[in-house]
Structure formats: C-alpha cells, structure tokens
Amino acid sequence: MSYVNPPDFVGKMIDAGESKATMSTRDTLIRAYMAGAILALAAAFAVTITVQTGNALLGAVLFPVGFCLLYLLGFDLLTGVFTLVPLALLDKRRGVTVRSMLRNWGWVFLGNFAGALTVAVMMAVVFTYGFSVDPNEVGQKLGEIGHSRTVGYAEHGAAGMLTLFIRGVLCNWMVSTGVVAAMMSTSVSGKVITMWMPIMLFFYMGFEHSVVNMFLFPSGLMLGGDFSLADYLVWNEIPTVVGNLVGGLAFVGLTLFATHARTGKSRLMLPDDVAAAQPAEKREGANA
Template identity: 30%
Template sequence: MNFLSPAEIAAACSKAGTGKSKLAFGPMFALGILAGVYIGFGANLATVVGATWPPELGGLSQFFFGAVFSVGLMLVVIGGAELFTGNNMFLPISCLNGEATWGGLLYNWVVVFIANFVGSLLLVYIVFMGLYYVGATDTAGNVTALSATGTKAVAIAKGKLSLDWSQAFFRGIGCNWLVCMAVWLAMASKDVVSKIFSCFFPIMAFVTSGFEHCVANMYFIPMGISVAQSAPGAVAQQFAMTPEAVTGLFTYSGFIMNNLIPVTLGNIVGGGVFVAGFYYFAYLRPAKKQKVSASGKAAQA
C-alpha cells in the first residue's frame, strides 16, 4: 500500500513529535526561520495574485488566493522546516502518547514561534525593499497612490486587524484544524506528488474559508503595516480613512494584542485538541491500553 493507514499516521506523528522536542536549539531556530520565510513566500504570492482579481468575483477570487498560498506549506513539508502550527499537532500527540515531555513541547513551541516570526519579518523586509508597492509620487517624493499589490497588502492587513478577539480566536481554530489535517495527510503519503496534493486541498480550503493562521499573519500584517506607514496619506485616501485612523490601526501593538494572540491560541486548540487529541484517543490510547493489558496477562502467566 502506497500510503499509511490512519493508525499508522498517528504513530508516525507521535514519533515525529518526539524528534522535534529533542532538536538542538541551533537547528530548531534555523528551521523555524525557514518555515516563516516559506509561509511568507506563499502569502506574498497570494497577495500578488489576489491584486489582479476583481472583487466582484467574490469566492472565486478567494479560491485562487488560497490555491497559490498552499505553496508555502509544500515548501515546509517537502523541503523540511519547523512550523509552529504544524507542531501544535506533532508535539501534543507525542506527549499524550508518552513519547515526548510537556517541557519539550513548551521548549519547541516557544523557540519555533519566535523563529517563525523572525523568518516572516525577514521576508517582509526583503520583499518590501525589493518590490513594494507604491504607485504615483509627487515632486517631493511623497506617495500619492499605491500600486494594486500595495493596495491588496493593506486591504488584507486591515481586514485582519479589524477582527474582534473572539472572531480571530475561532477563525484560528478552523484554520489549524485544516492545516494540521494537511500535515496529517502528507504524513500518510510516500511520494512527493501525493504530499503536494495533501497540502493543496486543506490549505486552499482554510484560506478560501477566511480562517486565520498565526504564521501567515506574521507576514500579511507586518507587510500591510510597512506599506501603510510608508504612505499614510495614500492609504487614507484609498480606504476612506483619516491619516490618524491609518496610523492608529496599522501598529505592531494592535497586531499582537488583537490578532496574533487570539489567532495563536485558536491555532493551538485547532491542532492540539481537534487533531492531536482526537486521533490520540481514537488510535493511540486504545493501542496503549491493549499493550498494558497484554503485558499484565503475560506477567500473570
């Protein structure tokens, strides 16, 4: 059979979580930076593609946005990197199965989360300096209009920063339930093409649905903040806001408090409870009980 059964996937994920919990700091941080960059590549591609599709297309435009975004997880899964949201599934299932420690989980999550953020901001800087995303300027060099891609970057960040706390949290749950299912299905696959398709469909589904991914937002929102802070007047004009409203909305403190924290907590619940927890209780917990029962009977004999 060219793929793993669900029970075999659960065992493989538990074993993978053990390895992740024991990675040395240097490799873990380096791989975390790569994951932040890879997800950022997908986010940037989606921004560029989304800028060319008229909003009248509605869900179809969002579908193509999600379809191209999926390249980010393909790079993570096939290329190899440490992604916080995927580790929200790997580490809990390994801890529940007794193959990793909760201290190892916390160590991995903290290091990888910070490294993902570093990688995302690195790509924001590279892309902003290389491409972004101003249009017309006046004789003094002030930006008077944004390009289509710059406008899309600001629109994405504005939508995310305008969510209330509970919206961001519950969208985070839905997102990482699907992201971790993409990783779960990729673990079942034994060839690269199957891994690509395993990543594509759940990621396309979460983005098209409008869910929230904390690592993707480490790129989307800082990029929108960078564009808005570089051209507050142009943003105010194009989005019917006052310059004061622009500078008040597009801030890192607002990003962290109103989006990153609730989305991260939702992602943890989506991956740790609804994927790791459910599959542990469905497949690994019964297997452990069966082993304990068998060893008890052997001892009595």
C-alpha cells in the first residue's frame, strides 16, 4: 500500500492548501465544477441502487466511487478546501492570506454548485422523459429526500437546526478524513481503499454534505418535492455549509496540524538535555 507517515502526509496537506489558495480562478472553477458534477452523478447512482434494490447499505457501499474518481482526477470539493487551505494560512505560506482563502472557498462553492445543478437538470430530464411524464420511482424518492431533510428539520425548530448542524459536522469529519486518506498512500489502490471507508460511513449514516445536497435538493424541487427554495437554503444548505466547515477544520485539519506539524516538546529528556535546560548559575554551581 506504500503507507506515508503522518508527519509526511500532513506536509502534503499544507502543500495542497497552498496550491489551492494560489490557483487561478479559471482552474479553480473548472476543478470545482467537475467535482460537483461527478459527486452528483455518484449520489444519483446511490439513490437509484437504494430504490431498485431496497438496500440502503448497498447504495452507501457504492457511492464512494464518485468521490474516489474526482480526487484521483485532481478536482476540488468545498468540504476539502475547508480543511486544507487554512493549514497553509497557519503555516504562513507565501501568498496565502485570509482574502485568498475566502476567495478560494467562494469560487469552489460556485463551481461545485454549478456542476451539481447541471447534473440535477440532466437527471430530472432522464427521470421524466424531458418533463413529459411524472417522475419515475427514483425521481419520486429524490423529492421525498428533499422534503424530509428540510421541512423535516423545520418541524423540530431549534432542535432540528442543531441536529442538522451536527450532521454537517460529522459529515465533513468523515469526508475530510477521506481527503487526507488519499495522501496516506502513494499507490492508487491504497488511496482508493483508504478513501472508500469514511465516505461510505458518512453516506450510510445520513450525514449532511453541502455538495451532495446541491444535487439532491434542486433535483427534488424540479421533480415535485413538497418544499421550497427558501426551505432548502435555510433548513439545509446554509447550516450544512457551516457544519461542514467546523467538522473538517476542527476534527481533521487542526488536530493533524497541531500534533504532526506543530508537535509539542517531548517530556522524555536525556541527562544532557536536562543540564542544558538549567539556568547558567545552577550549572556553574554543580560544576564547582
């Protein structure tokens, strides 16, 4: 599998964050657009499998194919840049500023949304024969998902909003672990295996991924879901984005950076080290 040690792959994380923060707008948008489109296709694939087989676990097991493809192709998801770019800022990499970080996040968000929306329109056409008939079984399921994961949260008020936020945190804890996992190996098979596990976990557990939702909810609206655009934004997308930011940065990026890039001093000191750490006058008294 060609395993890469944590201090080494954390260095790769910081390098990746620097590269993304300083990337041209053109390249950022292209890579984000393709990432959103591929992840949307994977979500459509997983929902289709779940509906046709009645087995949600099988859909979750196969969903990571899209995630693995987009990362092997070098495309960018909002959930990944939330975790990687701040590390380059903390490491004081040249050209990485708060402004460049926010710029990257903004363009990646727009690119992901455009890619996911493109696939949402295409799949809505497929599920309805160009909007000439009612949605098929998979299309109806997409409408139901949109309703349950917007209005369903709203029915619980503040408790629903808290649940939505926590699901967003848990999601990017796992998704960003998948992003980092790709850096733990130098072989394609190793990268795929390590990415697959956390992505499968987040999808099966029903955690909230901002980019996946950029496909699920617009397609649900087009396919007759009983919720509104405002429901989608207020009771899903915005809280999910915030939760994804907190989850990826707090539980993956900052923890790895703190313990592997900014490692604390060891408590085990050799005798020579102890002597060197003593005040000069104490060392002179010991030598007298």
